[in-house]
Amino acid sequence: MTPASLRGWRLVHRWTSLICSANLLILCVTGLILVFHHEIQHLMGEELDSSYTEGQARLPLQSLVDIAQKADPTLQPKLLSFDPEDKAVNYIYLGPPEESGFELGRWVVLNGFTGANQMLKQPTETLVGFLLKLHVDLFTGFAGQMFVGVMGLLFVVSTVSGLVVYGPFMKKLAFGILRFGRGTRIGNIDLHNLFGVATLVWAFVVGLTGAILSFSPLITGYWQKTELAAMTARHPEPMTGSSVSIDRVAEAGLAAFPGKDLAFIAYPGNEYAGSRHFSVLVRGHTELTQRLLSVALVDAETGVVAETAGTPWYMTVLMLSGPFHFGDYGGLPLQIVWALFTIVTGVVTVTGFVVWLKRPRARAASAATGAKLGSKA
Amino acid sequence: MTGVWRIPAALAVLSVIGLAAAILGDGVWDWLCWATLSVPLAVCAAKLWRQWPS
Known part of the structure; x- marks a missing residue:
């Protein structure tokens, strides 16, 4: 990879991550609890009556x-x-x-x-309703849901660009090295790299499926307006008499x-x-x-x-x-796995932000430019 | 594949297998899912545990 393209990928990774990081933290915290929504609803007595x-x-x-x-x-x-x-x-x-x-x-x-x-x-x-609303649309309806979807897409780009910049950075470093004694920035970089690369596939899948689910009104709307509308348009007869019972309709459909x-x-x-x-x-x-x-x-x-x-x-x-975002397709052990991955993703988000906060300031460079400008004046 | 990618690639393959397994079936598929998806988490935990500043 040329130094210029690596610089480009670094910029992509930095800015996609920074823009989505605040929302991503909200998604991690609410998502961590929502993984167990069935159990919580049960504890709070909020579950629907499904007894028979x-x-x-x-x-x-x-x-x-x-x-x-x-x-x-x-x-x-x-x-x-x-x-x-x-x-x-x-x-x-x-x-x-x-x-x-x-x-x-x-x-x-x-x-x-x-x-x-x-x-x-x-x-x-x-509780679950509140967290879900915060997770899905930040209490701002359709616009908020689209916003969260875009943040999800940024997160997906951030995982991919993170993978690209991981290789060159780790060239001379052993996998999983954590240099905690070498200052805040290096410790956070190492933790960010290890946790990020180890959970990358999960984060990519959950981010992408989350974005797709955010756009679900657009996707189902498109299907309804195209294929489904064309299908119903082939049967335009108006209603003249009365309808058969809904049970007969269901039976016919199932048959x-x-x-x-x-x-x-x-x-x-x-x-x-x-x-x-x-x-x-x-x-x-x-x-x-x-x-x-x-x-x-x-x-x-x-x-x-x-x-x-x-x-x-x-x-x-x-x-x-749905299942690949909610982690609800493999029993309680998978829910626990999902929660642990969510915590790791939260750590990656925070450590990445710390690495950016502690970035070396280009003070020397700007001082030099300032001096040059000063000498010209 | 160079040394940099060996372990990350292995963890990625395990993750894909794990994510896919439980959707394909129950029972042994669930176990395969739990086992493979635990590996990346275990690697994170082990590396953190061993190198935690004492």
């Missing part, structure tokens, strides 16, 4: 929708969402009749076996994809469905296949499947980003 007895039958979806609608009869059901891990937890979105998006209505959470209605608390009312589970059902008129067709989204049930979605359009008047499709690669990337 073995062998108990699920309530028909229609009765769940009816229960949800009782909470606010002026609203209509728009979307059903099923928890992949917890089959008792069902989310139902209710909105004003004319709404096709998800802004004016409300989510209702029901136990799918008992029908118990659980009020969703505001994020600020629970189109044997062995799959329900993920979402969007009602006709919703932006994720057609004018008279339900969208039934299904997923598999292994760690991997539960992240792969397929969709069936079901005619609301006949209960017949009109068309089926998979989802494009970028939706699969988005869905797979």
Whole structure:
């Protein structure tokens, strides 16, 4: 590598890291706790009621929708969402009749076996909700979420550029050397290099998947406006009669994809469905296949499947980003591993900042320039 | 590959295997994930432990 390109990479590493470091520390601290959100919710009594007895039958979806609608009869059901891990937890979105998006209505959470209605608390009312909001958008909504996504991308560039500058720096140094007796700057550089390079792959993956998740509204929005919209546009028939029951719709959708589970059902008129067709989204049930979605359009008047499709690669990337960001796909030991990596990343962030703070000032150089200017004057 | 990259490359390979393993299955895949992902952390801890100023 030429000295000039190395200087360039150093600049990239310095500035991408410095810009994202404050946000990165917030992400590390909140993320460290959020890794254990299930355990914390359990301890705080904030978890959703998902109790049912073995062998108990699920309530028909229609009765769940009816229960949800009782909470606010002026609203209509728009979307059903099923928890992949917890089959008792069902989310139902209710909105004003004319709404096709998800802004004016409300989510209702029901136990799918008992029908118990659980009020969703505001994020600020629970510890996990508060930390999650801070982690995802710094309490500033969509703009904040995009900001955090950009910070995530900067972090990814910082890990890559850090790897590039690591090689030349370590040329004459043994791996993992920690020269603690040689002053603050050298001690911090060594710790930064060791912790940084040892956890680089993890940091890269978690940073990149975090950025992808931040941009999820844009990614799902793109899919909805292109492939899904083209699919529903092929079935433009308006609604003339009455709809079959939601349970028949679900059955038809599931029959189109044997062995799959329900993920979402969007009602006709919703932006994720057609004018008279339900969208039934299904997923598999292994760690991997539960992240792969397929969709069936079901005619609301006949209960017949009109068309089926998979989802494009970028939706699969988005869905797979979840586990690789949350670390929730390998039990409690993986959560602990995830937490330890998060702590190491926090140390890398702080030591990197200290190295920058303690940088040798170019005082001699600027003094010389000053003298030259002085002599000219 | 020069000496500078030998250990970092090994840790990177172990990390990739570990991250991928648990998504592919449960049981033995989970164990593979925990074992491989622990190595980079253990290396950090061991280096810190041995060279901590006494």
